[in-house]
Amino acid sequence: MLEVRFFARLREALGRERVSLPLEAPGLTVEGLLLALDAEIPGARAQLTVPGIRLAVNQAFVETEAFVLNPGDEIAFLPPVTGG
Amino acid sequence: MSGSAVLSVAVQMEDFSVEEALRRLRQAAPGAGAEVAFVGLVRDQAGSVASLTLEHYPGMSERSMLAVCERAAKRWPLLAVEAIHRVGTLGPGDQIVLVLVSSAHRHAAFEGAQYIMDAFKSEVVFWKLEDRDGEKVWIEAAPSDQRALAAWDEASGEGAP
Numbered sequence: 001m002l003e004v005r006f007f008a009r010l011r012e013a014l015g016r017e018r019v020s021l022p023l024e025a026p027g028l029t030v031e032g033l034l035l036a037l038d039a040e041i042p043g044a045r046a047q048l049t050v051p052g053i054r055l056a057v058n059q060a061f062v063e064t065e066a067f068v069l070n071p072g073d074e075i076a077f078l079p080p081v082t083g084g
Numbered sequence: 085m086s087g088s089a090v091l092s093v094a095v096q097m098e099d100f101s102v103e104e105a106l107r108r109l110r111q112a113a114p115g116a117g118a119e120v121a122f123v124g125l126v127r128d129q130a131g132s133v134a135s136l137t138l139e140h141y142p143g144m145s146e147r148s149m150l151a152v153c154e155r156a157a158k159r160w161p162l163l164a165v166e167a168i169h170r171v172g173t174l175g176p177g178d179q180i181v182l183v184l185v186s187s188a189h190r191h192a193a194f195e196g197a198q199y200i201m202d203a204f205k206s207e208v209v210f211w212k213l214e215d216r217d218g219e220k221v222w223i224e225a226a227p228s229d230q231r232a233l234a235a236w237d238e239a240s241g242e243g244a245p
Contacts (some may be wrong), residue, residue: 011229080225
């Protein structure tokens with residue numbers, strides 16, 4: 001399984017806080033993840049590819065080019081942060 | 085000079101006492117010659133902000149704060165850093181964030197504290213939801229905050245972290 005989480009305005013836009021996706025073998029790409037999410041939440045792909053949204057895998061930022069997912073990973077889509 | 089600084093980060097609902105935090109900082113690394121304290125407050129822009137709610141990504145919020153403090157401790161000879169970020173609903177004038185830095189000399193303490201706050205603005209996973217007279221609005225990230233962090237990276241000759 002993969003656990004996907006959404007925060008702040010993304011969570012509100014998608015109407016979901018988290019989604020679990022089946023993943024049996026390693027090697028899922030970001031494109032594959034977005035397609036799977038779009039099937040689960042119609043329109044999700046467009047919301048999640050807005051410039052400025054960053055990805056974290058297992059609570060560390062990753063760049064999308066270096067994106068390979070394994071079963072058990074926790075993925076988070078993060079809108080631009082506004083703390084501090 | 086890296087690796088020896090005592091770093092402490094916390095995310096909490098409760099308010100913090102700057103005085104108590106300073107006491108902890110001093111105990112964590114005695115012998116400092118300079119301490120710098122930064123406190124961020126909820127601004128009340130023309131009296132329009134009723135409240136501010138801070139959301140975070142539990143676990144990653146602490147990790148992202150610690151990563152920033154570690155980078156600062158590699159770059160400057162810091163003795164100790166304590167950072168606290170509050171979450172939950174706050175009102176105008178409330179304390180949001182605390183950054184305390186100690187060092188042997190003032191320049192490292194000033195610059196380290198400023199770097200940590202600039203990096204917090206763009207690198208720690210918190211989001212502010214403002215209540216403006218009943219209308220809830222997610223705060224937009226400020227491009228000036230990104231530029232402030234980029235300026236530090238340029239100054240050190242490093243790429244973005």
